[in-house]
Amino acid sequence: MPHRARPRTRWITAAGAAFVAVAALAGAAHAGPARAAAPTPRAQHVEYFPGPDAEPRQVTVPAGAPARSARPGSPGTGKPPYTEPAVRALQRTGPVSGRLDLVVMGDGYTADEQDEFAADAEEKLDAIFEVEPYRSYRGLFNVWLVDTVSPDSGVSGDPTADVVKDTALHSAFFCDDIERLLCVDTDAVARYARLAPDADIVFVVANSAKYGGAGYSTADLPPASPFHGVATMSSDNDRSYLIGAHELGHSIGGLADEYQYAGQGAYPGTEEPAAANLTLHRDPDAAKWSRWAGAQDPTGSVVGTYEGGGYYETGVYRPTDTSLMRTLASTEFNVVGREAMIAGFYADADALTSRVPTTEPVRGNRLITVRLAPVTGLADLRLTWSVDGREVPWAAGLRTVTPHVLGVRGHGREHRITATVTDRTAAVREPAVRARTVNSLTWTVR
Template structure:
């Protein structure tokens, strides 16, 4: 669905002060910050973006501002793409197709540092990276809600600037580079170029740049681009842990979750109750008494370890704010989402995808095959003229005839109904939204 899910809802240190903890707007994100040394070295766009990055697989993330385009020191090489290479540039392929884009979360991968001869490598890297990302719960339980697209960006040279060492400069389609803002693991990219490639995909709810490298690195950009998604994640293609950056970033964009790590120098939070579902000024007892935030989960054992409660420190403040669990992925890379975090992610998936989808139009002949897609945790039932066909419960492919639609010269209707019954959802208001149905008219046969 073409709505921004990569919403870039980081509430970084500086913006937390400037914007009062609200989501970054394009205006804020694009403002040159005199405090950021990199701003003076910005490329032609002269803008900066807030990015979140990670210094290692088990490390807490950090924030900084980086140029929107490549700094001048990384000039493009002098070899232009050949005619054949140019022809291959921008090709879009469907990597995983689970249904109509309107019914699914559409993830778009754009490759950088892959030559024309390496595009097959890129496609293989997309598959393995998506396999890693979607192995994390609740992605794993909801794989069928996602489509994955690849967009070929043909680079003159193989590899990425800054790999293996700081001085290495590669001529690549998206100008991605390590050592961004002086940080080795911060993998930046020309966001304008990324946007122009990502826009070639049928829909883009979530954009991930895969840079052709085995070096650990990545970044989460908080930007609002106006082309249908609101942020970009970068990841190195061949480091086994780089997928965790993208997983964490979707905690913000998809789950609307706050960071749960702190900056020691921030002291005590004294502002209003935070908007995000995983940060609160309240104690566990207060959450329960007032039925607020994650109260339904308190006391339950969380997949990231320990029990859900109210742990001191979160959303960049060591004191004055609490988080649901000791150490979820919103605090440290490589961890699981907490129970409340998983529920928030599932809510986010469903803001963009349907419990029930089907490619079959509004009419279906009696002998025609009807196929629907539902997540693993959804119940599925079929009805003929309003009466349930209990024998067909859970069947994802049927025909009106197999459901018992007779050849009696009359029109009939077939309906499929699905409801997600996942135990990872506790909020009754959310549960109510997780139902869907489709109806097909079956023309008369005799």
């Protein structure tokens, strides 16, 4: 099993449980806006994007449904309760235990517009998965579509602040009076996310051509949310996919924002920031990304220390002049960001899976087949086999073995055979990150 950086709870583990959740959700819809338990009112920090080429901003908004959206079943809407949403796999590359499960749900799509939602979701995902390292590591993701059905087509606040739509997730532009801030009811998102087999990350695609989106960080999501982050983005704006790409930088890579605010001044602390892409060291050779110092970067810079980041102007440094974590005018992560993303992928996903259970002993003639995740490009997987901890060099790369083929002879003694996959990608230079790319499975032979 991989090292898991973040604790996570599985809400749904079986089809039966999913059915119960659907029934509960349908019941909740009949009861109008009532929830199983009233959540404690709280504030949520969200990040928004003033324009396609602008630097993002952070604001705090009240939690729950955006104020301008209509509530389901609220007096006067006269709308029928929502129908049960369907869940389908857009991409399934492996078991949920070995994959990052990305759940995509639409808002402001009526029952007749579900095909349009699927097409919009696919287009958005294809664009995100063109950005490295998502492109190379797409094979570590499962993607689930949840067909949330809204009474109204389109979302609140589009095109103007006074427009109110009745939608499943209560998406609304002009959240907190900010036109481009597309808020969503994260409690509703959490309820729908339970319908998917697993949810590590949630994207909400709002049926709108208006530019906008938002990113909710883990700390501000409803308690016990199984996912690390929620990003919203509009469906028909061809730059809004970068909002999703940026937000996954936070939720998967643990990356900090590399932008700063005018007037924010000097970084207040003396302790090195936790994120991989900020440092207090001006000397690139002392920075946490010193292994990349001087490297030519896909963003166009040479990796060094560039002052300003994490919202502060001075006393803190970022690895490159620009990047996707600094402005959406850039469509690339820098190499430091890529490395952190790859670490994040492997925190939740395994490149190595097998249907042969490791929990029971196998016999000497048992065929053991392993599968490698279909990663490409930057990824460079190497599969090796060992017996009782000793590598069997000639067996490297074999997808199917038997203990006998590897030289194991029973005679009552117990042996262990291990398959190990290491990603030797050149996009990783940090030994601790390399160690995280190692996945292995061990069987006991009797």
